[in-house]
Amino acid sequence: MQNLVKPQKEFEENQLYAAQQNKQPPKKEKKSKIKQQLKYIKNNYILYLLILPAIILTIIFKYIPMYGALIAFKDFSPMKGILGSEWVGLKHFTAFLTSPNFLAIFMNTLKLSSFELLLGFPIPIILALMLNQIRRAKAKKNIQLVLYAPHFISVVVISGMVFLFLSPTGPINVILTNVFGTSFSFMSDPDSFRSIYITSGIWQGAGWASIIYVAALANVDPQLHDAATIDGASLLQRIIHIELPVLKPVMAVLFILAAGGIMAIGFEKAYLLQTSMNLPTSEIIPTYVYKRGLLAGDYSFATAVGLFNAVINVGLLIFVNQVVKKLNEGEGLI
Amino acid sequence: MKKILKVMSPLMIGAIVVTGCSSNDNSASSEDYELSDITFPLEEEVTLKFMTQSSPLAPTDPNEKLIFERLEEQTGVHIEWKNYLNDSFAEKRNLAIASGEHPDAIMNAGLNDNELLKLAKDEAIVPVEELIEEHMPNLKAVLDKAPEYKSMITAPDGHIYSFPWIEELGSGKESIHSVDAFPWINVSWLEELGLDMPTTTEELKEVLIAFKENDPAGDGNTIPMSFIINGGGEDLSFLFGSFGLGDNWDHTVVTNEGEVVLTAAEDGYKDAISYFNELYEEDLMDVEAFEQDWNTYLSKGRENRYGLYFTWDKGNITGMNDEYDLLPALEGPDGSKNVARTNGMGFDRGRMVITSANKNLELTAKWIDKLYDPVQSVQNNWGTYGDETKQNIFELDESANMLTHLPLEGTAPVELREQTSIGGPLAILDEYYGTVTTKPDDAAWRLDLMKNVMVPDMQADNIFPRVFLSIEDSERLSTIEADLIPYVERKRAEWITNGSVEAEWDEYLEELERLGLSEWLEIKQTGYDDQMEG
Numbered sequence: 001m002q003n004l005v006k007p008q009k010e011f012e013e014n015q016l017y018a019a020q021q022n023k024q025p026p027k028k029e030k031k032s033k034i035k036q037q038l039k040y041i042k043n044n045y046i047l048y049l050l051i052l053p054a055i056i057l058t059i060i061f062k063y064i065p066m067y068g069a070l071i072a073f074k075d076f077s078p079m080k081g082i083l084g085s086e087w088v089g090l091k092h093f094t095a096f097l098t099s100p101n102f103l104a105i106f107m108n109t110l111k112l113s114s115f116e117l118l119l120g121f122p123i124p125i126i127l128a129l130m131l132n133q134i135r136r137a138k139a140k141k142n143i144q145l146v147l148y149a150p151h152f153i154s155v156v157v158i159s160g161m162v163f164l165f166l167s168p169t170g171p172i173n174v175i176l177t178n179v180f181g182t183s184f185s186f187m188s189d190p191d192s193f194r195s196i197y198i199t200s201g202i203w204q205g206a207g208w209a210s211i212i213y214v215a216a217l218a219n220v221d222p223q224l225h226d227a228a229t230i231d232g233a234s235l236l237q238r239i240i241h242i243e244l245p246v247l248k249p250v251m252a253v254l255f256i257l258a259a260g261g262i263m264a265i266g267f268e269k270a271y272l273l274q275t276s277m278n279l280p281t282s283e284i285i286p287t288y289v290y291k292r293g294l295l296a297g298d299y300s301f302a303t304a305v306g307l308f309n310a311v312i313n314v315g316l317l318i319f320v321n322q323v324v325k326k327l328n329e330g331e332g333l334i
Numbered sequence: 335m336k337k338i339l340k341v342m343s344p345l346m347i348g349a350i351v352v353t354g355c356s357s358n359d360n361s362a363s364s365e366d367y368e369l370s371d372i373t374f375p376l377e378e379e380v381t382l383k384f385m386t387q388s389s390p391l392a393p394t395d396p397n398e399k400l401i402f403e404r405l406e407e408q409t410g411v412h413i414e415w416k417n418y419l420n421d422s423f424a425e426k427r428n429l430a431i432a433s434g435e436h437p438d439a440i441m442n443a444g445l446n447d448n449e450l451l452k453l454a455k456d457e458a459i460v461p462v463e464e465l466i467e468e469h470m471p472n473l474k475a476v477l478d479k480a481p482e483y484k485s486m487i488t489a490p491d492g493h494i495y496s497f498p499w500i501e502e503l504g505s506g507k508e509s510i511h512s513v514d515a516f517p518w519i520n521v522s523w524l525e526e527l528g529l530d531m532p533t534t535t536e537e538l539k540e541v542l543i544a545f546k547e548n549d550p551a552g553d554g555n556t557i558p559m560s561f562i563i564n565g566g567g568e569d570l571s572f573l574f575g576s577f578g579l580g581d582n583w584d585h586t587v588v589t590n591e592g593e594v595v596l597t598a599a600e601d602g603y604k605d606a607i608s609y610f611n612e613l614y615e616e617d618l619m620d621v622e623a624f625e626q627d628w629n630t631y632l633s634k635g636r637e638n639r640y641g642l643y644f645t646w647d648k649g650n651i652t653g654m655n656d657e658y659d660l661l662p663a664l665e666g667p668d669g670s671k672n673v674a675r676t677n678g679m680g681f682d683r684g685r686m687v688i689t690s691a692n693k694n695l696e697l698t699a700k701w702i703d704k705l706y707d708p709v710q711s712v713q714n715n716w717g718t719y720g721d722e723t724k725q726n727i728f729e730l731d732e733s734a735n736m737l738t739h740l741p742l743e744g745t746a747p748v749e750l751r752e753q754t755s756i757g758g759p760l761a762i763l764d765e766y767y768g769t770v771t772t773k774p775d776d777a778a779w780r781l782d783l784m785k786n787v788m789v790p791d792m793q794a795d796n797i798f799p800r801v802f803l804s805i806e807d808s809e810r811l812s813t814i815e816a817d818l819i820p821y822v823e824r825k826r827a828e829w830i831t832n833g834s835v836e837a838e839w840d841e842y843l844e845e846l847e848r849l850g851l852s853e854w855l856e857i858k859q860t861g862y863d864d865q866m867e868g
Contacts, residue, residue: 024563077433077455077456077458078431078432078433078456079456079457079690080456081459083435099817100817100848100849100850101817125378167622167625168622169621169622169627170622183782185624185625185831187625188624188625188827188831194340233586274626275625276563276564276820276824276827277624277625277824277825277827279820279824282823292816294425294428294429295424295425296428296812296816297427297428297431297432297449297452299432
């Protein structure tokens with residue numbers, strides 16, 4: 001019986017296939033697919049409208065300005081315009097790479113952002129795990145509110161606060177003087193710059209960054225916890241075996257995104273926290289670009305430096321993505 | 335605050351660029367009025383569009399200044415200003431030029447030689463020597479009377495690209511610019527503690543220690559010594575003079591043998607820093623000296639908390655009273671004393687430029703020439719007369735057409751001037767004093783102090799003059815200086831606080847070399863030699 005049925009089925013399938021082939025040659029099929037897609041878009045146009053502003057913004061602010069990157073290879077003259085300026089090849093890149101402070105500035109950028117990433121990344125996760133343990137909803141809300149608050153303070157104000165707190169006559173130095181009898185001028189010490197930058201960054205951003213983890217943890221099935229508790233799992237064991245696996249995909253994505261921005265570290269805060277004395281560690285590529293480009297008006301050179309920075313950044317992004325793919329069972333972002 | 339404004343400004347520029355694009359009819363420069371053989375006042379009022387900068391103390395719209403109101407009446411030219419605060423001006427100016435938003439002219443342009451030559455090379459600004467010849471009788475008269483300025487404003491390619499600011503107050507060693515950071519010592523404290531005016535660096539240290547121990551300001555408020563490190567007119571550079579060649583704000587001096595020297599690479603400089611570190615270790619220096627800004631410095635000065643502090647004129651910080659007096663040069667450990675001269679002079683090359691977008695060259699030139707009229711120049715620089723709403727700097731003697739300074743009555747001169755004066759291109763020659771104007775009291779008083787207290791100890795015969803280098807040389811210089819000077823200034827501050835100058839000196843000299851010191855010196859030396867020969 002079985003032998004009889006199978007060929008029959010095969011036959012029927014072949015028939016169907018042949019019929020399809022005859023009725024719809026491949027070209028037409030493609031066209032109708034596009035038609036189908038257009039129809040789909042038409043039916044759901046509201047959804048596409050939603051992403052339209054994002055696409056327009058990306059084109060206007062990310063793609064169109066790329067045309068300006070041309071001046072990195074030219075001696076930009078405002079009177080001749082971007083296209084009319086003279087080509088100079090890699091002159092500005094050579095000038096930057098051979099400038100006496102290149103290595104220092106490059107390493108500062110790399111160090112500041114990688115330390116920020118490595119130290120700043122785990123904190124929101126720990127925070128989320130801790131918040132998740134708070135059972136009283138009202139207390140949890142209040143604590144979260146307090147943790148989010150600094151996120152809404154402008155970086156200009158934060159830097160002002162850092163300067164006031166750490167000034168030689170500020171509260172921290174008053175405590176130091178009273179307890180240890182010495183004071184320390186934090187803002188003029190190159191070795192303290194990174195710690196100040198990163199600590200204040202964590203204070204400001206950790207609460208906000210933990211939101212996404214808290215949301216992910218809310219999806220954990222409470223039965224898992226109950227079952228584990230009955231089996232005698234300790235709190236730590238439950239965190240390691242139940243909660244962390246839930247967070248893992250979110251962590252992977254966020255880590256790649258953060259690593260993508262590793263060289264694109266914002267210039268405002270570093271510039272605001274700069275003093276002439278902490279320059280050996282606080283001069284990073286973005287502040288250097290700002291000084292050479294906007295302040296000194298050396299646009300071509302600054303653009304070349306910026307472009308160099310972006311190229312390094314793309315390289316890093318691809319590298320981190322590969323590493324995460326390896327660690328995360330083949331799942332990366334790109 | 336400065337930095338906050340600086341960070342905000344790119345954001346605002348973004349907004350300006352966006353709005354600028356959307357309103358093209360509102361061009362940054364004015365249309366062609368087709369005027370020629372112009373005589374002021376014009377029959378029909380026209381508008382020119384200028385960019386400028388001003389102090390936060392001055393009105394945001396320069397047209398509210400009486401001087402500009404009068405100029406508009408006299409000429410029939412309305413000026414539409416794009417005015418920025420001093421702090422953010424350079425950036426705004428550069429962006430406007432780069433984005434093609436060229437005004438008719440830029441007043442108080444603050445362009446250094448390299449920027450000036452670059453703009454000229456890009457043809458963003460126009461050469462003006464013919465305009466001067468044909469349309470600017472006032473400026474021409476100034477250049478005829480003082481021909482040295484003509485060669486100073488002429489670029490190596492033979493063109494003149496900018497209108498200068500010239501303010502003669504004393505000349506040679508007696509110039510008011512010879513020393514900008516005067517040291518002011520609290521003489522009432524000296525008297526109170528029965529101390530003499532220090533004459534050596536050792537004695538100064540003892541005096542400062544006495545200030546600290548006796549706390550004459552009370553409640554531990556005494557600050558034996560304060561300054562703003564690397565802060566130009568508030569820097570402690572004067573004290574370097576007890577250790578050899580001394581130091582000034584651009585760290586460049588010329589020895590009496592005609593050699594250009596970077597002060598920060600001299601042995602005396604090292605000894606001075608060691609001495610300052612001793613003072614620092616003894617807690618004699620203001621802990622905020624390494625990061626304070628003008629306002630912090632000023633507020634502590636107003637409360638009379640300083641034993642010794644540095645500034646151009648004590649009137650601006652502690653007021654014109656007898657509490658403080660000028661500290662004369664001190665003998666160093668080896669018995670030598672010196673007052674290093676700055677390379678400043680009352681001359682600024684790039685004060686005003688006309689852009690190539692300007693379609694009314696003759697009109698603009700004639701308007702600018704008004705600023706070089708002697709009575710007008712004096713007001714531009716210091717302030718005006720007959721303002722019924724504000725304190726006046728001058729009164730005008732109409733029959734003699736001469737301006738006389740009114741007493742300041744305790745107002746800080748800088749504050750009053752910034753509110754009413756307009757700066758810009760102008761010329762005040764020494765011969766004007768007594769015929770066109772009186773000398774400002776504070777300047778006369780400062781010139782006296784300079785002559786009596788400072789000049790006797792000035793060892794250097796020459797300063798490094800305003801050499802107009804070629805575009806290649808000036809570009810090279812500014813590239814080297816972008817790395818060299820911040821390094822020098824950082825080390826200067828660092829060593830005073832940590833005292834490792836002896837240990838790190840050789841390494842420091844090597845680093846200076848790596849940053850291009852030899853080339854820097856060579857360019858400057860060649861420029862100096864050429865200037866001296868020519």
